[in-house]
Amino acid sequence: MRYGLAQVAPPCCSATPACLCGPTAGRFFIDLTSGVTPQHFTKGEWFVGTAALTSIIYIALYELGLATPSVWPATLLAWAVGFGFRNLSLHFKWEEPEPWQQERLHVSQGPAPVEATAAK
Numbered sequence: 001m002r003y004g005l006a007q008v009a010p011p012c013c014s015a016t017p018a019c020l021c022g023p024t025a026g027r028f029f030i031d032l033t034s035g036v037t038p039q040h041f042t043k044g045e046w047f048v049g050t051a052a053l054t055s056i057i058y059i060a061l062y063e064l065g066l067a068t069p070s071v072w073p074a075t076l077l078a079w080a081v082g083f084g085f086r087n088l089s090l091h092f093k094w095e096e097p098e099p100w101q102q103e104r105l106h107v108s109q110g111p112a113p114v115e116a117t118a119a120k
Helices: 011-034 047-063 073-091 114-118
Strands: none
Touching: 047 114, 073 114
């Protein structure tokens, strides 16, 4: 008998991490091989949020029975929602929210004074 995450948890607990890992890893490797900074390290874009939204929409449609005879209706509707959200977020320049009042790990002291470097 096989045991896995799908047997011990609801489908949303096993499908959502899988839906997040694929696009996240894929985009990371594409950006690295293209020689650009990965989107994960730049401010703002709803890249991972779009994958999360799409997977949650698919799970909701699956639970509503739209994937019973065939998975295509649920898949196409979830894709359309995710694609539409991504295009709207790019068009209107929506940015992911950032934490408020982040504490700095260390205070920047700025460049060394000229006197200190000249004495060496």
